Amino acid sequence: MGKVIVVTSGKGGVGKTTSTAALGAALARMGHNVVVVDFDVGLRNLDLVMGAERRVVFDLINVVQGVAKLPQALIRDKRLDTLYLLPASQTRDKDALTEEGIARVIFDLRSRFDWVICDSPAGIERGATLAMRFADEAVIVTNPEVSSVRDSDRIIGLLDSKTEKAERGERMAKHLLISRFDPGRAARGEMLNIQDVLEILSIPLLGVIPESEEVLRASNLGAPITICGQQSAPAHAYMDAARRLAGEEIEMLIPTEKVGFFTKIFGRRAA
Amino acid sequence: MKLFRFLKPISSAPVARERLQILLEYERRMVSQSSLIATLKDEILAVVSRHVSIDPEKIHVSVDRGNGFSTLAVGVQIPNQVASEGGVLQAGVAGQS
Numbered sequence: 001m002g003k004v005i006v007v008t009s010g011k012g013g014v015g016k017t018t019s020t021a022a023l024g025a026a027l028a029r030m031g032h033n034v035v036v037v038d039f040d041v042g043l044r045n046l047d048l049v050m051g052a053e054r055r056v057v058f059d060l061i062n063v064v065q066g067v068a069k070l071p072q073a074l075i076r077d078k079r080l081d082t083l084y085l086l087p088a089s090q091t092r093d094k095d096a097l098t099e100e101g102i103a104r105v106i107f108d109l110r111s112r113f114d115w116v117i118c119d120s121p122a123g124i125e126r127g128a129t130l131a132m133r134f135a136d137e138a139v140i141v142t143n144p145e146v147s148s149v150r151d152s153d154r155i156i157g158l159l160d161s162k163t164e165k166a167e168r169g170e171r172m173a174k175h176l177l178i179s180r181f182d183p184g185r186a187a188r189g190e191m192l193n194i195q196d197v198l199e200i201l202s203i204p205l206l207g208v209i210p211e212s213e214e215v216l217r218a219s220n221l222g223a224p225i226t227i228c229g230q231q232s233a234p235a236h237a238y239m240d241a242a243r244r245l246a247g248e249e250i251e252m253l254i255p256t257e258k259v260g261f262f263t264k265i266f267g268r269r270a271a
Numbered sequence: 272m273k274l275f276r277f278l279k280p281i282s283s284a285p286v287a288r289e290r291l292q293i294l295l296e297y298e299r300r301m302v303s304q305s306s307l308i309a310t311l312k313d314e315i316l317a318v319v320s321r322h323v324s325i326d327p328e329k330i331h332v333s334v335d336r337g338n339g340f341s342t343l344a345v346g347v348q349i350p351n352q353v354a355s356e357g358g359v360l361q362a363g364v365a366g367q368s
Contacts, residue, residue: 146287153295157302189282196288200295 002033004106004116005245006135008159010151012122014143015179018215018225020119021049022235023139025224026242028083032114035074038088039131040121041097047087050077051222059089064101070108079227084113097130106134124154129162136165137173139206139245143180144192149200152176156203175206177241182211184257194254207241209234210255308332315345323349 007020017040024036037060038046047053052075058068063086070086077083086109089096109116120131132138138159142152156174165172178197185191198205209215214232218225225235226242233255240250312332319325329348334341 146291149291150294150298153298154302157299161306186284189284192284192287196284200288200291 002110002113002116003137004110004118004135005137005139006118006120006132007139007141008120008128008132008155009141009148010122010124010128010155011143011148014141014148015209015215016122016141017045017049017119018219019139019141019177019179019209019238020046020117021224022226022238023242023245024115024117025077025080025083026226026239027115027117027246028077028080029226029239030242030246031082032246033082033112034115034117035084035086035109035113037086037109037116037118039118039127041088041093041127042090043121044088044090046119047075047085048222049219050085050224052077052085052087053222056087059087060105061089061091061093061096063105064097070105070112079223095126097127099130099133102130103134124158128155129158132159132163134164135159135172137175137245139175139177140201140203141177141179142197142201144178144186144194144197146192149192149197152201156201174203175245176201176203177206177209179209180211181208181255183255187257205252206244207237208252208254209237209241304334308334311343311345315347319347325349 005023007016007023009016017038020036024034028034036046036050038044039060040046041061044059047056055075058073060073062068063070063073073086075085075087077085086105106116118131118135121127140152140155142148159172159174160166163172176198178194181194182191186193194205194208210233212232212234214229215225215234218228221228225232226238229235237253237255240253243250312330315332316325316327316330319330325347331344331346333344335344
């Protein structure tokens with residue numbers, strides 16, 4: 001039976017979809033069977049980030065309602081043959097997702113894949129609670145910024161109370177993924193540093209993704225960064241995070257500021 | 272000294288950290304308190320319903336946070352035919368906070 005991971009954050013725009021795609025592709029590159037599931041009904045975007053937007057025929061709601069069978073809705077990645085996508089629907093009717101329906105689909109996915117990675121919508125409404133409902137573990141994506149940290153704290157509270165695992169009295173494993181980290185600004189005291197965020201949220205660190213132009217380039221191209229920008233710093237950070245998720249012990253490298261020769265001589269460029 | 276202040280970078284991160292710590296301590300307490308009130312309400316309703324039939328909407332539970340101790344106030348409204356003096360059963364519990 002596969003493991004169900006929810007990628008969540010509370011706040012929007014922190015990198016949930018990017019991280020879902022990057023972690024999913026990283027695990028697939030390691031040889032695992034992976035499906036990434038878009039729970040953002042009405043505002044689907046995982047298909048676009050994965051470069052599969054023109055191949056969507058059936059979606060999660062079609063499967064939940066029995067209009068389509070699960071294999072009909074799954075889209076196989078063109079670059080990695082162990083990576084699949086289950087897209088969200090574009091219909092605005094969020095009530096089309098029922099808890100029993102989701103439970104059935106997750107159960108089915110669990111038996112077919114090693115990893116079921118659920119991309120949660122922002123907020124703390126029904127869509128977000130349904131995405132986390134049947135998860136075994138959670139990846140909380142946080143930017144080193146006050147509103148993102150506060151919202152992550154709320155989400156941690158929900159993971160400990162509103163999930164099936166929490167209701168059974170079990171502990172939900174939580175992993176913190178800090179994204180858009182700017183080592184220079186953190187060193188100058190302009191941005192919360194890793195230690196600050198860890199102390200405030202007190203959950204274990206899965207990885208630190210440095211702010212990088214490569215992330216936008218990857219979504220422009222419609223490929224997870226762990227496929228199209230494999231040599232970039234964020235791709236390395238995501239690969240390491242995926243290995244840790246799979247249970248490997250990997251040394252945590254906190255990104256540091258790269259100080260070039262000219263910067264050293266002429267001083268820092270203005271941000 | 273003011274003259275040289277521009278040489279020192281203004282660090283806003285410690286301010287962010289402190290604001291978050293204070294805010295989240297408060298918010299976590301509020302969330303756990305509201306879930307405590309909901310649990311108390313459910314259990315009181317269950318106990319009272321064993322003896323008298325009451326309207327679930329007619330139970331009020333609240334916590335007043337004071338200096339040194341807090342007060343838990345419970346109000347249960349009972350229909351007239353059951354309680355002959357008709358009315359409201361009230362209880363107050365004070366506890367160390």
